[in-house]
Amino acid sequence: MRKKVIAGNWKMYNAPSKAVSFVNQIKDKIDTDKSDVVLCVPYISLQPVMDALKGTRVSVGAQNMHYKDEGAVTGEISGAMLKEMGVPYVIIGHSERRAGFNETDTGVNLKTIKALSLGLKPIVCVGESLKQRKEGITNDLLRRQTTIALYGISNGDAEKIIIAYEPIWAIGTGMAATSADAEEACATIRETVAGIYDRETADAIRILYGGSVTADNAPELFAQPNVDGGLVGGASLKPDFERVVNFDGK
Ligand code: 13P
Secondary structure, three states, rough: OOOOOEEEEEOOOOHHHHHHHHHHHHHHOOOOOEEEEEEEEEEEHHHHHHHHHOOOOOOOEEOOOOOOOOOOOOOOOOOOHHHHHHHEEEEEEEHHHHHHOOOOOHHHHHHHHHHHHHOEEEEEOOOOOHHHHHHOOOHHHHHHHHHOOOOOOOOOHHHHOOOEEHHHHHOOOOOOHHHHHHHHHHHHHHHHHHHHOOOHHHHOOOOEEEEEOOOOOHHHHHHOOOEEEEEHHHHHHHHHHHHHHOOOOE
């Protein structure tokens, strides 16, 4: 039985003071028995949020990392630096980074390998544009993105990766994928993993859905057999996030 993961992606919101007051508002209402709960916050809010979450089982993650440990790379933060801070999770290859910062599938692969070698848990994002969906190439694209992201990674390490299926057209639009479409895409990703490795690895890896998840649509989306939780943007910035995390109403 795979444990669900509910990860909030705050994107470029919540500088330290706002971040800490928000976390203090919700932290005691979050159920971490059924799901691993992660808040992926801006770099400068990582330490304050980690401090505010002490004594809870809610984790933090970064939203990106550089694959080199250090170097003359102005404005970047390395996985090694995150590791030193004790940050457990890191999002890799979010579509906003692919689109806005020219991140490629091979770059995603390099970062994923590095994150795993450091003991960080990567949340690797894949997903199609509306054009690609209309062209009927969604499943091919997901197979390609997944295969390249996992290239050269052993099955023991692959199990530690979380893959987030985030259709670009569903991000921030209020137009979530239907539960059937989310299930089909996540199943395609799982079958791709089975093809690269084996059934055991495919059954162990956790695959999330992201894109306009709300407290209202989370129960149905997360109930799909191949959807192991969500990567949640806008709704993770509101007190309602507690309802997304406690999605089965218990
Ligand atoms: P929204 O939930 O705001 O659509 O964002 C999804 C997302 O990009 C999470 O990484």
